[in-house]
Amino acid sequence: MRGRIKDKVAIIGVGCTKFGELWEKDMEDLLVEASYEAFEDAGIEPRDVDAIWCGIFYYFTGLAGVSAAEPLKLYGKPVTRVENFCASGMDAFRNACFAVASGAYDIVMACGVEKLMDQGSRGLPGLTEFGHPFYGQISAPGMFALAATRCFHEYGWTKEDLALVAVKNHYNGAAHPKAHFRRQVTVDEVLKAPMIAWPLGRYDCCAMSDGAAAVIITRPEIAKQYRDDYVLVKGNGLAVETVYPFFKPSFDFLGFPATRKAAEEAYKEAGIENPRKEIDFAEVHDCFTITELLNYQDLGFCERGQGASLIREGITSIEGELPVNPSGGLKCFGHPIGATGCRMIYEVTKQLQGRADGRQVEDPEIGLAHNLGGPASVASVTILGRR
Numbered sequence: 001m002r003g004r005i006k007d008k009v010a011i012i013g014v015g016c017t018k019f020g021e022l023w024e025k026d027m028e029d030l031l032v033e034a035s036y037e038a039f040e041d042a043g044i045e046p047r048d049v050d051a052i053w054c055g056i057f058y059y060f061t062g063l064a065g066v067s068a069a070e071p072l073k074l075y076g077k078p079v080t081r082v083e084n085f086c087a088s089g090m091d092a093f094r095n096a097c098f099a100v101a102s103g104a105y106d107i108v109m110a111c112g113v114e115k116l117m118d119q120g121s122r123g124l125p126g127l128t129e130f131g132h133p134f135y136g137q138i139s140a141p142g143m144f145a146l147a148a149t150r151c152f153h154e155y156g157w158t159k160e161d162l163a164l165v166a167v168k169n170h171y172n173g174a175a176h177p178k179a180h181f182r183r184q185v186t187v188d189e190v191l192k193a194p195m196i197a198w199p200l201g202r203y204d205c206c207a208m209s210d211g212a213a214a215v216i217i218t219r220p221e222i223a224k225q226y227r228d229d230y231v232l233v234k235g236n237g238l239a240v241e242t243v244y245p246f247f248k249p250s251f252d253f254l255g256f257p258a259t260r261k262a263a264e265e266a267y268k269e270a271g272i273e274n275p276r277k278e279i280d281f282a283e284v285h286d287c288f289t290i291t292e293l294l295n296y297q298d299l300g301f302c303e304r305g306q307g308a309s310l311i312r313e314g315i316t317s318i319e320g321e322l323p324v325n326p327s328g329g330l331k332c333f334g335h336p337i338g339a340t341g342c343r344m345i346y347e348v349t350k351q352l353q354g355r356a357d358g359r360q361v362e363d364p365e366i367g368l369a370h371n372l373g374g375p376a377s378v379a380s381v382t383i384l385g386r387r
Helices: 028-041 066-072 088-101 140-155 159-173 187-192 257-270 289-298 307-314 331-333 339-354
Strands: 010-016 049-057 079-082 108-115 195-197 210-218 231-240 281-283 366-371 378-386
Touching: 010 028, 010 339, 028 066, 028 108, 028 210, 028 339, 049 066, 049 088, 049 339, 079 088, 088 108, 088 210, 088 231, 088 339, 088 366, 088 378, 108 339, 140 195, 140 289, 140 307, 159 187, 159 289, 159 307, 159 331, 210 339, 231 257, 231 339, 257 289, 257 366, 257 378, 281 339, 289 307, 289 366, 331 339, 331 378, 339 366, 339 378
Parallel strands: 049 079, 049 108, 281 366
Antiparallel strands: 010 210, 010 231, 108 210, 231 378, 366 378
């Protein structure tokens, strides 16, 4: 067992751009906007940052540490690009946490950015290099549609169950000033939307988007100098599985082993034994509505086969026992790959500090953030708590 970082890392500042079709801004603009919001929130100057980890997935957005150093004009410091599918931003945060907890640096920044819309694609571009060498590449909606049809067959879930996820997250996201989509939808609208990959229609899929987010962290003894309501890192976990799950005989399409293993690691570090009772709210990777239902199970919020019951009974609504995606999730923010993980850390931090205006859950103590990336190949789970 590696050394624990529980309560050794504190978040003192967060920043986030509006997500959306940001044609008037480039990657550098977005990264500067998010970073300077985080600097101001933390009460520090850019020069106070000792090191940076920056999550970027696509080669056309950034290739190296200079992707963050250049726009921020922070030269001569260690800046590392982190790429790990859709968990890139949260993995950047994870690496930054280890650096602070070890004592190597005092104040560091984890950030993430992606500028997807400029590519002009209607779906995620540039993934052919990760496909099967002979069978070609399946689309992201196609991959998760297979999971949905399998759940329909095994558990009796329906398209209406999926629609309830979209309705919930759009209800929450309508209140968020930085969300890409701020409009509520009805079950009927979701069911009648154009089909993308059956049974996933347009409202079952998150959108392409542009955006950036940044998090400033330090150790608790230093954090006290900057703010009283700093947030503590309780645990994080990362797990990587095969990039070809569909050719693995044991893969049943009824959940994602990477999420289960990452959650297990994070819960062990945080000392959480009953996630359903001990987690007060969660931001989870709802790239598709079916993914959120499977996340409920993989994260231990319910038994396998019971994911749809949580959405039917309102347990994961913002007023429910365990609110999930009170920000509106990827369904309302879209998914600029490298930015999403840090955006989730931003959201959980704001909630724990009672600063989530218009979408605040009731008196949270512990929050969870979760990314799932690639063909269910990579998962990252972070648990944060009040000091």
